[in-house]
Amino acid sequence: MAGLEGSIALVSIDLPGREYDIHIGSGLLGDVQSWRGVPAAAMAVVVTNETVGPLYLEQCVRGLAPHFRRIETIALPDGEAFKSWESLQKVIDFLIARGADRKTVLVALGGGVIGDLTGFAAAVYMRGLAFVQVPTTLLAQVDSSVGGKTAINHPSGKNMVGAFHQPVRVISDLSCFETLSAREFSAGLAEVIKYGPIADAQFFEWLDGNIEALMRRDAEALAHAVKRSCEIKADVVAKDERESDLRAILNFGHTFGHAIETGVGYGQWLHGEAVACGMVMAADLSVRLGLMPEQFVTKLRSLIERAGLPVRAPNIGLDRFVELMRLDKKAEAGDIRFVLIEQLGKAVLRSAPEPLVREVIAAHTEA
Amino acid sequence: MAGLEGSIALVSIDLPGREYDIHIGSGLLGDVQSWRGVPAAAMAVVVTNETVGPLYLEQCVRGLAPHFRRIETIALPDGEAFKSWESLQKVIDFLIARGADRKTVLVALGGGVIGDLTGFAAAVYMRGLAFVQVPTTLLAQVDSSVGGKTAINHPSGKNMVGAFHQPVRVISDLSCFETLSAREFSAGLAEVIKYGPIADAQFFEWLDGNIEALMRRDAEALAHAVKRSCEIKADVVAKDERESDLRAILNFGHTFGHAIETGVGYGQWLHGEAVACGMVMAADLSVRLGLMPEQFVTKLRSLIERAGLPVRAPNIGLDRFVELMRLDKKAEAGDIRFVLIEQLGKAVLRSAPEPLVREVIAAHTEA
Structure with a gap:
């Protein structure tokens, strides 16, 4: 430091x-x-x-x-x-x-x-x-x-x-x-990384160029990462203090992530670890829906890996995974809504066809 | 009705x-x-x-x-x-x-x-x-x-x-x-009566002329009394939502009243009964401080009596009474502040010399 x-x-x-x-x-x-x-x-x-x-x-x-x-x-x-x-x-x-x-x-x-x-x-x-x-x-x-x-x-x-x-x-x-242990630190980085895709393309690029500095806990890099994260969150919250659709974009990666957390039993995966893996899945779902180019997943996954975070979900069974997503409190009337990226720095809240969701889960799950 | x-x-x-x-x-x-x-x-x-x-x-x-x-x-x-x-x-x-x-x-x-x-x-x-x-x-x-x-x-x-x-x-x-029992109803009237002296001279006069109609639970009179009470409280609250000095005027009669409630043991006197008697005391203190003419106490006491409410405090001992007022959470750093009336329809928050306070308590306490 x-x-x-x-x-x-x-x-x-x-x-x-x-x-x-x-x-x-x-x-x-x-x-x-x-x-x-x-x-x-x-x-x-x-x-x-x-x-x-x-x-x-x-x-x-x-x-x-x-x-x-x-x-x-x-x-x-x-x-x-x-x-x-x-x-x-x-x-x-x-x-x-x-x-x-x-x-x-x-x-x-x-x-x-x-x-x-x-x-x-x-x-x-x-x-x-x-x-x-x-x-x-x-x-x-x-x-x-x-x-x-x-x-x-x-x-x-x-x-x-x-x-x-x-x-x-x-x-x-x-x-x-x-x-702070390496594992806790990386889990925190997952939420930092989140702010790029949902709100700030430039910050996403900065993270890509500075993830190694962050991993060695360079104070200057950390100060910027914490500051920018707080600014973005504050911006989202100010526009929507009482959590309706806008604030929901802060849950990028969380729908898949919560299923992982619950599926393996709370405390097995850290929240940030589950969110990290969930972001890869949500990114891939964005790609499969034609919202983003293929390279987006590759780049995000690489960033997440370099941050010491998991990019593959544990195998808890496809049906169980989908069921757990349905139980998530963000799901309304059985329709699972995902935070997806439609443009680097811009998130959107929408549902997706279940077969596509299953494809995504399967593609990012350990054998 | x-x-x-x-x-x-x-x-x-x-x-x-x-x-x-x-x-x-x-x-x-x-x-x-x-x-x-x-x-x-x-x-x-x-x-x-x-x-x-x-x-x-x-x-x-x-x-x-x-x-x-x-x-x-x-x-x-x-x-x-x-x-x-x-x-x-x-x-x-x-x-x-x-x-x-x-x-x-x-x-x-x-x-x-x-x-x-x-x-x-x-x-x-x-x-x-x-x-x-x-x-x-x-x-x-x-x-x-x-x-x-x-x-x-x-x-x-x-x-x-x-x-x-x-x-x-x-x-x-x-x-x-x-x-609603007669006793509970009268206790409610105490808080209705309160709104006159602190905020609305005209409402005080109206109450004086309509207390018998209220006591027989005339619906029209009740509707007006409830409406006007809510309006006054809303007005005070809107100006001061987080309870500082302005909102404190709603506690007219409460400093003396709380001492009575606690002194006799919670549940013996209803809150409204204690406030009623406390209002007579606070009115008298206002008079003794030269803020209001003597007739104010007479008129308020009569109104309170006609509302079926007590105007004399139980004898819990003068020292104990003062001590209980000091313990009231509205007291700051030992200085007891009273809601006093400085003009019919206008309340003020101030402290008073303890000897005067003791005189007031003694004057309105059962032998």
């Missing part, structure tokens, strides 16, 4: 009545400057997990210290299983026990699970507290830090209970990637 | 991006017209309680029937104790079990507890469902049907967990008062 120590890229999110900045750079966490302008309050409560806490909590508290009279911390166990009612109640109970009031600021220090859970706690405690998101994974920095989606899981489904609640600040510290 | 069968008063609530109408009249519940224009969906889920359900569910379902393919119902036990995490989870589990999707419409059929709880479930299920509020008590019709506040209680405090979530329609059926 080099070249960007101290320097900052800024993305301004501008939704009506809820503007906030995303600070992107290395070493931001412990820097008091990162926290300047966060609403003044007597108390900040940092919610983190037992993996991230020991690594970054001390820095985080150092950055927060000059801005708050009191800093309280709660660490939940690590993992998707703890994005639950029980964890939410634990955080709420903690806030009450520590006397949190309407001005208390919540800080989410961790990946997507901590961000979603803490954001939801902030959304509902006393009907809404300010919260700062400190995403420590690449995936969280380029995905959940923009859009205001917060949630917990229900035994029957992911993100079944939640709210739209925007943070007052996002601090994306690239230094946190130092402790 | 007579004179208004079928006729409707309409109040339009106009918050940016979230407009909705309040229909006020007799016999609205079973009238399919009342439900026209509610967002189309395959399924409506009615949440009610075990007291209200047997009385009004059938009518409600009759009104809903032409608009939805499926109508599901869940009845919770009656009472504030059920405005809880457990009830929320029960409703969420029910929604999941019945396959509710993002388009499902929730209907809250009941008083404030059902309205707050159902509204909160609607706010968080899949990050937000449309919901229709059908307030069956006078209090709920003039108070919780406007403002978008939803919540559940926590063992440590009321409304600790909640959200701002506006209904898509409010159906205020005056016929529901037929089954």
Whole structure:
């Protein structure tokens, strides 16, 4: 990690009545400057997990210290299983026990699970507290830090209970990637790569030319990738805050991907890995529908491979694969709709003939 | 109940991006017209309680029937104790079990507890469902049907967990008062009376001249009282949706009132009863601070008495009374702020010297 120590890229999110900045750079966490302008309050409560806490909590508290009279911390166990009612109640109970009031600021220090859970706690405690998101994974920095989606899981489904609640600040510290495993890092890259085909041909070309720099975690390349990803997502979200068709383009690769994730059993494939493979399939479906030239699949697949991501789905059976896609919550009245690319940088939402879908699945599945 | 069968008063609530109408009249519940224009969906889920359900569910379902393919119902036990995490989870589990999707419409059929709880479930299920509020008590019709506040209680405090979530329609059926006890009805009147001094001198005069008609539950008088109360609250809320100083004027009588409620133990006095007595005290404090003439207290007290409401606080001890006011969540940093009247129809938020406050409490407390 080099070249960007101290320097900052800024993305301004501008939704009506809820503007906030995303600070992107290395070493931001412990820097008091990162926290300047966060609403003044007597108390900040940092919610983190037992993996991230020991690594970054001390820095985080150092950055927060000059801005708050009191800093309280709660660490939940690590993992998707703890994005639950029980964890939410634990955080709420903690806030009450520590006397949190309407001005208390919540800080989410961790990946997507901590961000979603803490954001939801902030959304509902006393009907809404300010919260700062400190995403420590690449995936969280380029995905959940923009859009205001917060949630917990229900035994029957992911993100079944939640709210739209925007943070007052996002601090994306690239230094946190130092402790991110290669596999987690690549999974985050899948979501970065996604933004090219759906919204920005130039970014897609840039990724193609800079994937090796990203893979060696070059700070400058990372700063650009995170910044551009956030900008694109912010642009899509601003046009369609409440998720109808436009926002759905962010799910490029997700319809196939979800089937893979569910088919192999949650936790076997990382979300980003399934999305990566799903993007290859969605790209191929775009080609077979005559929307894109053949070379698009080749180029996207190569990029995904160089990012250390899988391009072939596990063999879970063709019928089962299709059935799982149907069960996906994005499917309406049995008609599976796909995010397809109709032009590099332009996505479209449409259904496709099932035989063609089956061909695509078969073509990209391990024997 | 007579004179208004079928006729409707309409109040339009106009918050940016979230407009909705309040229909006020007799016999609205079973009238399919009342439900026209509610967002189309395959399924409506009615949440009610075990007291209200047997009385009004059938009518409600009759009104809903032409608009939805499926109508599901869940009845919770009656009472504030059920405005809880457990009830929320029960409703969420029910929604999941019945396959509710993002388009499902929730209907809250009941008083404030059902309205707050159902509204909160609607706010968080899949990050937000449309919901229709059908307030069956006078209090709920003039108070919780406007403002978008939803919540559940926590063992440590009321409304600790909640959200701002506006209904898509409010159906205020005056016929529901037929089954409302005299005590509950009077408690609702306390909140109606409140709107006069804080916002509308003319309405205060109207109430003074029509309190007997209201007490015999004259439909025309009721329709006007409910309509004007909603209009005033809507006006205050529109100017200050997120509750800062302006919205606080809606708490006229509440600082003294909360101390009474807590002092005698929750459930002993109804909220409206405590607010009624609290209004007399706040009026007297306004007089003692030289803001209003002596006659104001006399007139307000008389109106409150004619509404069947208490004007003398129970003797819980002067020190304890003051201490309880300090603990009220509206108190900031120990300084108790009161909603006072500085002119009939105009409220102001300010603190007062403690000796004066003690004089007021003593003057309106039972020996």
